[in-house]
Amino acid sequence: MIKNVLNGKEAYAVCLKEDFKAIGAIELKLNGHTDMTDRDDECEMGYWLGKPFWGRGIMPEAAREMLRHAFEDVGMTKVWCGYYDGNTKSKRVQEKVGFQFQWTTEGVDVPLMHEKRTGHVSAITKEEWLAKQ
Ligand SMILES: CC(C)(COP(=O)(O)OP(=O)(O)OC[C@H]1O[C@@H](n2cnc3c(N)ncnc32)[C@H](O)[C@@H]1OP(=O)(O)O)[C@@H](O)C(=O)NCCC(=O)NCCS
Secondary structure, eight states, X not given: OTTTTSOSTTEEEEEOTTTOOEEEEEEEEOTTSOSSOOOTTEEEEEEEEOGGGTXXXXXXXXXXXXXXXXXXXXXXXXXXXXXXXXXXXXXXXXXXXXXXXXXXXXXXXXXXXXXXXXXXXXXXXXXXXXXXX
């Protein structure tokens, strides 16, 4: 995943605070590396966590910090995110950190899996994020 997918300029390892071992990754996919926007002040958030670490609220914590980083450090005005139909864990992460549902698209190409799926798109603006702080 880290080598092939989450490998851009704004990609980070997700580490446990106890031992700093990498257990996942999170990325802001900048313009040119996402099909969700063609603006330089918008990006897409993507994330992945090793299965033994699911269900502890780790990715919501990482995603909250990445939103702060996106808006305060990188100068973003909007962050997009998405999940494929059925991935309720990812849907919950997005809801918990403040992403708002935008629309659903049928038959989205998933090149790495050589298949088509239904995709749900969400987003949060800097104003919406600031109002939650
Ligand atoms: C999506 C993902 C990042 C969630 O991270 P996480 O740190 O486990 O997030 P949370 O601990 O907040 O769990 C999210 C929700 O899933 C539920 N959940 C977690 N592990 C679960 C499990 N093994 N079985 C069922 N539900 C589970 C949690 O209860 C939580 O729901 P709730 O808030 O309603 O209680 C992680 O599952 C993952 O990496 N999945 C594979 C990659 C992926 O799907 N990436 C996102 C692509 S859009």
